[in-house]
Amino acid sequence: AQSVTQLDSHVSVSEGTPVLLRCNYSSSYSPSLFWYVQHPNKGLQLLLKYTSAATLVKGINGFEAEFKKSETSFHLTKPSAHMSDAAEYFCVVSLLKAAGNKLTFGGGTRVLVKP
Amino acid sequence: DAGITQSPRHKVTETGTPVTLRCHQTENHRYMYWYRQDPGHGLRLIHYSYGVKDTDKGEVSDGYSVSRSKTEDFLLTLESATSSQTSVYFCAISGGLDNEQFFGPGTRLTVL
Numbered sequence A: 001a002q003s004v005t006q007l008d009s010h011v012s013v014s015e016g017t018p019v020l021l022r023c024n025y026s027s028s029y030s031p032s033l034f035w036y037v038q039h040p041n042k043g044l045q046l047l048l049k050y051t052s053a054a055t056l057v058k059g060i061n062g063f064e065a066e067f068k069k070s071e072t073s074f075h076l077t078k079p080s081a082h083m084s085d086a087a088e089y090f091c092v093v094s095l096l097k098a099a100g101n102k103l104t105f106g107g108g109t110r111v112l113v114k115p
Numbered sequence B: 001d002a003g004i005t006q007s008p009r010h011k012v013t014e015t016g017t018p019v020t021l022r023c024h025q026t027e028n029h030r031y032m033y034w035y036r037q038d039p040g041h042g043l044r045l046i047h048y049s050y051g052v053k054d055t056d057k058g059e060v061s062d063g064y065s066v067s068r069s070k071t072e073d074f075l076l077t078l079e080s081a082t083s084s085q086t087s088v089y090f091c092a093i094s095g096g097l098d099n100e101q102f103f104g105p106g107t108r109l110t111v112l
Helices: none
Strands: A003-006 A010-014 A019-021 A023-026 A032-038 A044-050 A056-058 A064-068 A073-078 A087-097 A100-105 A109-114 B004-007 B010-013 B019-025 B031-038 B042-051 B054-057 B064-070 B073-078 B087-094 B107-111
Touching (some): A003 A087, A003 A100, A010 A019, A019 A109, A023 A087, A032 A064, A032 A073, A044 A056, A044 A073, A073 A087, A100 B042, B004 B087, B010 B019, B019 B031, B019 B087, B019 B107, B031 B064, B042 B064, B054 B064
Parallel strands (some): A010 A109, B010 B107
Antiparallel strands (some): A003 A023, A019 A073, A023 A073, A032 A087, A064 A073, A087 A100, A087 A109, B019 B073, B031 B042, B031 B087, B064 B073, B087 B107
């Protein structure tokens, strides 16, 4: 079985300050991990993915995440928040099976960016 | 953007009526998925397909059925809608097991 826990349901930051979104996962296998972003009333967009290559993964829009196996974590960071980063973020773990790539989503973290 | 559309985009229906949501892709991807999104739960997998006429259940499949008669179309049917099925439904596609999933724009369904 696999599961994902996003430790904060809401995060509020000021524009220009760092953003940290925390994610812990549980998986019986070597996981693939993703971060997706969803802007209001929009679909989901992939920010970045980890698939057992480099443990520090760079994504779009200045985001990056670090895979730490010992801590079963995959936290998302950005050094300087922008107003356009206000959205909901989902940490996702993937279980690859012969009949499909089944994703398990965390509950989401809603980010508010204050001017 | 990946060529993936969902129809209808919004629907209001009454308890007990059948509802069918359509996902259409132009990418010729093998894998297609239906999710529902509810506050605090992220997205949860309802059903998925790994080829024409090949489908399997996800974690919240009760009350839903699917069909895939063509590569490009994946239909989700609520045989008898209930208020607990009020949700936003997302379709996703993927070209391979290790590929990212691309998501459609979503369908907001309200069951009164």
